[in-house]
Amino acid sequence: MNYSAILFYSTHHAIWTSKLLKQSGLFHKMIPVPRHLSSDCGYCVKIETEKITEIISILQTAGVEYQTIEPL
Numbered sequence: 207m208n209y210s211a212i213l214f215y216s217t218h219h220a221i222w223t224s225k226l227l228k229q230s231g232l233f234h235k236m237i238p239v240p241r242h243l244s245s246d247c248g249y250c251v252k253i254e255t256e257k258i259t260e261i262i263s264i265l266q267t268a269g270v271e272y273q274t275i276e277p278l
Contacts, residue, residue: 215271232260
C-alpha cells in the first residue's frame with residue numbers, strides 16, 4: 207500500500223481534516239511531519255495515496271486549507 211501525507215499551515219486544519227476523514231470512514235492517521243518534509247504546523251495526516259482524489263474533494267467542500275500532499 208502506498209501512502210501520502212497532507213501538510214497544513216496550522217494544527218487546526220490538521221485536526222479538522224482528521225475529523226472529516228473519520229466521519230467519512232476513510233483511513234488516516236495524524237502523525238508528526240517526517241524530517242524530509244516541511245510544514246508550518248508540525249503535524250500531517252497520513253492517507254492512502256489511491257484515495258487522494260476523494261480526500262481532496264472532501265477538503266475542498268469543507269473549506270480546509272492544506273499546504274501540499276507529498277508521497278511518503
